[in-house]
Amino acid sequence: MSSIVSTFSDPLGRYYTRERVSEVLVSFLSIKNPKIVLDLGSGDGSLSKAAAKKWAKAQYITVDIECNTSLELMPTSGHQLSHKHFFKDALEPSLISDIGLYPENIDLAICNPPFIRPQWQKKHHDFLVNAGLPKEIIGIKELSAEVIFVVQNLASLKPRGQLGLIIPDGFISGERNRKFREFILKSNAIEKVVKLPTNAFVGTNAQAHIMIITKGGTNGFISLEELESLGNTSKEIVIPKNDGIESLDYSYHQGRKGRTKNCVTLSELGCSVSRGVSNSKQCRESHQRIFHTVDFHDDMKFVNLELFSGGIGSEKSRHVIAKEGDILMARVGRNLTKKICIVSKGEAPISDCIYRLVIPFKWRDLVYEFLVSEVGQAAIQSRIHGTGAKYLTMERLLSLPVTNI
Structure with a gap:
C-alpha cells in the first residue's frame, strides 16, 4: 500500500509500507x-510504482476501496503508463469479473493486504468452496483478509x-494458517519468503514478510531470507x-539448522x-491476586508467591x-522473552498470559539458565510470532x- 509518514494504519487495517520495501519486493x-x-x-x-520502474510497458490495474491510486504522473523513462483504477472492495468474491477481467488472465499480481479479520459472510464461504479450499480452512471462523486476497490473486493469475505480496507474521508461522500454507504448496511454488525488519511499516513494529508465489510452480524447495535492515539481507x-x-x-x-x-x-x-485460565479483566476483578505479566520485574529470577495475599x-x-x-x-507480550522466573516459595493461580513449566529437578536450574541466556533468548525469539x-x-x-544439557 501507500508510503505515508503521518500514520501507520487506518480503520481498514492497512499498514503503510516504506518505499524501499516495495522496491525490495519487486x-x-x-x-x-x-x-x-x-x-x-x-x-x-x-507497489505499482516500484513495478513500473522495472516494467514501464506493462498495463497496470489497481483496485482500492477508498484510495484513488494515481500512476500517470510518475516518470517512466519516456513511456506513458497504461493504467486503470477501480474503486472496489478486493474482498468482494465477484471482483475479477466486476472489473472486466477473466480468470487466469493476469501475468503478475502484487499485493499488500490489510491485516484484519473481515466481517464473515456466506459469499466468502461460497467463494472459498469454489476455489477448492478444504473444509478445514473454510470451517475456521473469521478468516483473516489475506486468505481471501491470496485466493483472489491466484484465481486471476495465468499458469506460471x-x-x-506482503503478508503478516501469523500467516507465515501461525498454527491457524497451517492448512492454508499446505493448500498453497500443494498446487503452487512458494519461491521465496523474506522476513522484514520490524520498522518496515511506518509508525509500528508489526512483523511482516515478503512472499513470492508462482502459480502452478513445481519447485520443491523454498528460499528464506531476512532483511536485517532495509538495505541488507542475511x-x-x-x-x-x-x-x-x-x-x-x-x-x-x-534455529533448527543450528541445533x-x-x-x-x-x-x-x-x-x-x-x-x-483468567484473562486480564478477570485478574483485575478477582479478590484473589493472580500472577500476571505485570508481576514480572526487570532482572527477576525468583518470585515468592507467599506475598500474594488472599487464600485460593x-x-x-x-x-x-x-x-x-x-x-x-x-x-504473550512485546518483551515476553524477558519475563521468566522461578517460584521460590508459596503457590498462587496464574493468568492465561502465563506458562507454568514443571521440569524434573535435576534439569531445572540448567533449563532456567538456558532460557535467560543469550542463546536461549534468541531461540525463544525465533519461535515467537x-x-x-x-x-x-x-x-x-x-x-x-x-543446549548444554
Whole structure:
C-alpha cells in the first residue's frame, strides 16, 4: 500500500509500507516482461510504482476501496503508463469479473493486504468452496483478509504467473494458517519468503514478510531470507517445501539448522507446560491476586508467591496453580522473552498470559539458565510470532531445543 509518514494504519487495517520495501519486493520477482499487472488494495500505488520502474510497458490495474491510486504522473523513462483504477472492495468474491477481467488472465499480481479479520459472510464461504479450499480452512471462523486476497490473486493469475505480496507474521508461522500454507504448496511454488525488519511499516513494529508465489510452480524447495535492515539481507536458507507447512519464518528454521547433537527439547526432558485460565479483566476483578505479566520485574529470577495475599479457597480447582520450583514465563507480550522466573516459595493461580513449566529437578536450574541466556533468548525469539502482539505457542515452547544439557 501507500508510503505515508503521518500514520501507520487506518480503520481498514492497512499498514503503510516504506518505499524501499516495495522496491525490495519487486527485486525478488523473477517473472519476465509481464503484460498485465494487478494490484489489489493498492493505496497510493507504492507497489505499482516500484513495478513500473522495472516494467514501464506493462498495463497496470489497481483496485482500492477508498484510495484513488494515481500512476500517470510518475516518470517512466519516456513511456506513458497504461493504467486503470477501480474503486472496489478486493474482498468482494465477484471482483475479477466486476472489473472486466477473466480468470487466469493476469501475468503478475502484487499485493499488500490489510491485516484484519473481515466481517464473515456466506459469499466468502461460497467463494472459498469454489476455489477448492478444504473444509478445514473454510470451517475456521473469521478468516483473516489475506486468505481471501491470496485466493483472489491466484484465481486471476495465468499458469506460471507470479504473486508478490506482503503478508503478516501469523500467516507465515501461525498454527491457524497451517492448512492454508499446505493448500498453497500443494498446487503452487512458494519461491521465496523474506522476513522484514520490524520498522518496515511506518509508525509500528508489526512483523511482516515478503512472499513470492508462482502459480502452478513445481519447485520443491523454498528460499528464506531476512532483511536485517532495509538495505541488507542475511544469508539464504533453503528448506524443502514440506517444511514450509510448519513454518516459513527465517528465524525459526535458522534455529533448527543450528541445533547441535547435544541439544534436547523441553519435551524430551520431561517438561510439562500449562497456562492459566483468567484473562486480564478477570485478574483485575478477582479478590484473589493472580500472577500476571505485570508481576514480572526487570532482572527477576525468583518470585515468592507467599506475598500474594488472599487464600485460593474453594476456587482452587478452576485455576492453574504455580508452586515452588515451577518456572513461570510470559506467553504473550512485546518483551515476553524477558519475563521468566522461578517460584521460590508459596503457590498462587496464574493468568492465561502465563506458562507454568514443571521440569524434573535435576534439569531445572540448567533449563532456567538456558532460557535467560543469550542463546536461549534468541531461540525463544525465533519461535515467537504475531503481527502486533507477540505470542509463543505451547507446541513451539515444548519443541524448544535446549543446549548444554
